[in-house]
Amino acid sequence: MTSRSLLPAPYASEPERSRGRRYPQAQAPTRSEYQRDRDRIVHSTAFRRLVYKTQVFLNHEGDLFRTRLTHSLEVAQLGRSIARSLRLNEDLVEAIALAHDLGHTPFGHAGQDALNDCMAAHGGFEHNLQSLRVVDQLELRYPAHDGLNLTFETREGVLKHCSPANARKLEAAEPDGVARRFLDGTQPSLEAQLCNLADEIAYNAHDIDDGVRSGLLTLEQVAAVPLFARYHAETLVEYPALRGRRVLFEGIRRMLSAQVYDVIAATQSAIDAAQPGSADDARRAGPLVRFGSEMRAQSAELKRFLFANLYRHPQVVETTTQAKHVVRELFSAYLAQPGELRAEFAQRPDRERAIADYIAGMTDRFAMREHERLTGKKVLDATPP
Numbered sequence: 044m045t046s047r048s049l050l051p052a053p054y055a056s057e058p059e060r061s062r063g064r065r066y067p068q069a070q071a072p073t074r075s076e077y078q079r080d081r082d083r084i085v086h087s088t089a090f091r092r093l094v095y096k097t098q099v100f101l102n103h104e105g106d107l108f109r110t111r112l113t114h115s116l117e118v119a120q121l122g123r124s125i126a127r128s129l130r131l132n133e134d135l136v137e138a139i140a141l142a143h144d145l146g147h148t149p150f151g152h153a154g155q156d157a158l159n160d161c162m163a164a165h166g167g168f169e170h171n172l173q174s175l176r177v178v179d180q181l182e183l184r185y186p187a188h189d190g191l192n193l194t195f196e197t198r199e200g201v202l203k204h205c206s207p208a209n210a211r212k213l214e215a216a217e218p219d220g221v222a223r224r225f226l227d228g229t230q231p232s233l234e235a236q237l238c239n240l241a242d243e244i245a246y247n248a249h250d251i252d253d254g255v256r257s258g259l260l261t262l263e264q265v266a267a268v269p270l271f272a273r274y275h276a277e278t279l280v281e282y283p284a285l286r287g288r289r290v291l292f293e294g295i296r297r298m299l300s301a302q303v304y305d306v307i308a309a310t311q312s313a314i315d316a317a318q319p320g321s322a323d324d325a326r327r328a329g330p331l332v333r334f335g336s337e338m339r340a341q342s343a344e345l346k347r348f349l350f351a352n353l354y355r356h357p358q359v360v361e362t363t364t365q366a367k368h369v370v371r372e373l374f375s376a377y378l379a380q381p382g383e384l385r386a387e388f389a390q391r392p393d394r395e396r397a398i399a400d401y402i403a404g405m406t407d408r409f410a411m412r413e414h415e416r417l418t419g420k421k422v423l424d425a426t427p428p
Contacts, residue, residue: 052130054319056232062195066188077134080197089145089177095406097151109249111144122241128307135234139200146173148403149410153363157370165395171204173403200235229326236332244302248295254353268348270341274298309335365422369414376417
């Protein structure tokens with residue numbers, strides 16, 4: 044792998060061949076178009092908020108648990124490592140990875156589910172679609188336009204999922220745009236496909252770490268899961284006296300490395316078979332970024348384990364139930380008292396969507412404090428440990 048030329052592959056997304064921005068702009072003198080996207084994302088307000096948004100454990104539950112920000116950084120690191128070996132565009136991978144969770148609500152998937160319930164009669168709520176709304180509309184940093192005005196390729200990667208109904212709405216507003224692939228069955232760029240898989244690799248690994256750190260999982264439980272078991276056993280063979288968290292860390296490190304090498308090998312094999320001559324050829328070739336069959340099965344088994352033993356752990360369920368209650372009551376409170384919204388949201392005619400945008404942009408801490416202010420009830424403790 045190290046001997047492979049680092050020149051971009053013909054199927055990589057290159058900034059010189061970008062489909063451009065919604066609002067045309069002169070190129071930057073010292074940065075590529077995708078580097079410019081990355082920089083705009085890093086300097087955005089939504090990116091800074093990720094530091095206080097839940098991954099699995101609420102922000103106030105501990106200083107060392109992953110947040111949406113640290114998760115996004117880990118996805119970017121894994122994505123760039125794989126992209127380099129596959130000769131894809133690392134800058135585009137990094138931009139997509141750093142932006143992919145910008146639309147996530149406070150309280151993780153619990154907040155998203157609650158907000159979707161609140162918006163059921165008004166188009167629903169999808170956090171991936173919200174990430175696109177953030178970069179296209181809700182970031183207000185430039186005098187000439189709303190949003191960050193990112194390239195098509197970054198926006199395409201940000202929109203990881205989209206319902207057919209929302210895809211049709213997006214396509215009507217932007218013909219042959221970022222939602223078209225959800226209607227015609229094509230794929231996003233290889234860089235976007237890579238970010239999707241790097242996202243999965245990252246959260247499986249760090250949720251093991253956070254689950255054991257929290258005490259909700261034990262090392263013995265995790266060591267019984269086949270994907271982790273192999274690397275845990277290898278660690279103890281090489282370091283038989285190793286104890287404590289170092290055993291866990293080394294097992295996770297080896298598991299991550301094995302997954303990265305597996306993705307590189309399986310994806311290169313798929314690319315070699317498809318022979319795409321351009322980034323658009325790759326989009327038409329079906330999903331090419333993948334695990335090998337054995338790793339895919341073991342990764343799916345690990346995901347099922349985490350779902351059953353961590354995400355559905357009674358302590359996590361209790362907390363997420365309270366978090367859903369906070370989001371629903373915030374929505375009702377703002378609907379009854381729109382003057383409590385920040386001015387740019389209160390003045391919008393699309394009242395329900397404005398409330399959803401406002402709540403989705405909140406950090407965990409701010410949502411808890413606003414809920415207490417508006418309802419007088421303290422459901423969750425917003426005080427850091």
